[in-house]
Amino acid sequence: MTPAAPDPAPDAPDASVPPVIRVALLGAGTVGSEVLRLIREHNGDLAHRIGARLEVVGVAVRDIGRDRGPHVDPALLTTDAEGLVTRADLVVEVMGGIEPARSLILSAMESGASVVTANKALLAQDGTSLYEAADRHGVDLSFEAAVAGAIPLIRPIRESLAGDRIQRVMGIVNGTTNFVLDAMTRTGAEQAEVVARAQELGYAEADPTADVEGYDAAAKASILASLAFHTRVGLGDVHREGITAVTSDDIAAARRMGRTIKLLSIVERIVDGQEERVSARVYPALIPDSHPLASVSEAYNAVFVEAEAAGSLMFYGQGAGGTPTASAVLGDVVGVARLRVNGGYGPRESHYAELPIAGIGDLRTQFYLALTVEDRPGVLADVAGCLSSHGISISTIHQQPLTDGEDQGERAVIGIATHRSREQSMTVALDELSARPAVLSIDSVLRLEGE
Incomplete structure (x- = not known):
């Protein structure tokens, strides 16, 4: 007689039941509510891709009573964010700001949870402590959504190009300023008018300072430089200039030169002989x-x-x-959840190179200057001589039309494009030019990029 099969051990897992990854969400604003919608609508597919089912165990908010739309289940809302992060396997932080986001992320890691965040400001300001906490507690930290929204950029730099040597990363990483500059270029309107329109359309915040002054782009440049060059580059290491000084006259001058003004984030490896340094900067450029x-x-x-x-x-x-941002967040969620199911860790912080940071004054750049000067013989020679004395050579020079109806014979606006010269030399030359009686004003100083 064949013996009966033994009963399974009482604590043996049922192979037919997929494991569960408990997800806690910090923040239920525009991005957070979309993350919840995507998880709810695609959880079946996500379970197959991950090998586990995602279960949202709570959503931390400041105000439970606020209506957050059809995608946010009120039963999931809690104001106890600290308690929530201790009972999750994976914490998604989309609340923004420095505190309490930083403390909650560190608490989540201490409790063994991996973290997905879109918080570029926090990563740029205090990424080192987050990376170290992730290593200390054996969890993952992913942040694809922190730079360029839906565009897969962090993962290619961090993983796909890990075997290569990145020389330069340059681009447009702030949508608000690009909208503003694009609209100024198409319509000829002044910046204040376009920013107001961007606020009406939801492209700009009520206080647009973080965007138009370049803070948002600088935080992203900090993250990109740190990843690309295996060097810790903090927010304070990024040279930052916003677009607030860009006028319709600058836009018109750019058009006459066959150029367009964009707010660029540029991080690059500077090689001078045997020395390598890292440059990270944000400024409007033609x-x-x-x-x-x-x-x-x-x-x-x-x-x-x-x-x-x-x-x-x-x-x-x-x-x-x-x-779009929720798409990038969910990509990280799937990647981190897979690692929890199958074992192992994602990429860790890489800062072995420890390259020194190049100051903006050490760089060699092409410039465009707009000067209002007295319209008399010898002024152009005086301006050219001043620039030349500081090692700055002129590429092109032209007189621009006056736009305010003032007598053309009294003054002139000249536009000057230079060859590459040291930023520090230009700073000194501009100080000297501004002190010369014939130079009535220095209207614009912009860089030329993309040659």
Whole structure:
């Protein structure tokens, strides 16, 4: 007689029941609500891709009573964010800001949860402590959505190009400023008018300072430089200039030169003899109309990555908005959840190179200057002589039309494009020019990029 099969051990897992990954969400705004919608609508597919089912165990918010739309189940809402992160396997942080986001992320990691965040400001300001906490507690930290919204950019730099040597990353990473500059170029309107329109359409915040002053783009440049060059580059290491000084006259001058003004984030490896340094900077620049970045319109983002072996790569797409950003968040969620199911860890922080940071004054750049000067013989020679004395040579010079109806004979506006020169030399030359009686005002100082 065949013996009966033994009963299974009481604690043996049922192979027919997929494991569960408990997800906690911090924030239920535009991005958070879209993350919830995508998880709910696609959880079946996501379970197959992950090998486990995602279960949202709670959503931390400041105000439970606020209506958050059809995608947010009120039963999931809690104001106890600290308690929530301790009972999750994976925490998604889309609340933004520095605190309490930082403390909650660190608490989640201490409790053994991996973290997905879209918080570029926090990563740029205090990424080191987050990376170290992730290593200390054996969890993952993923942040694809922190730079360029839906565009896959972090993962290619962090993983796909891990075997290559990245030389430069340059692009448009702030959709609000691109919308503003694009609209100024198309309509000829002044910046204040266009910013107000962007606020009406939801492209700009009520306080647009973080965007128009370049803080948002600088945070993203910090993250990109740190990843690309295996060096810790903090927010304070990024030279930052916003677009607030860009006028319709600058836009018109750019058009006459066959160029377009864009707010660029540029991080690059600077090689001077045997010394290597890292430069990270954000500023408005004139690029040729033939350059692919010149045609990037509205709130779209586009980034060029130049690598030694791969050559030039371009990444383009929607850089902001609830649904595009939620797509990037969910990509990280799937990747991190797979690792929890199958074992192992994602990429860790790489800062072995520890390259020094190059100051903006050490760089060699082409410039465009607009000066209002007295319209009399000898003034151009005086301006050219001043620039030349500081090692700055002129590429082109032209007189621009006056726009305010003042007598053309009393003053003139001249536009000057230079060859490459040291930023520090230009700073000193501009100080000298501003002190000369014949130079009535220095109206614009912009850089030329994309040659």
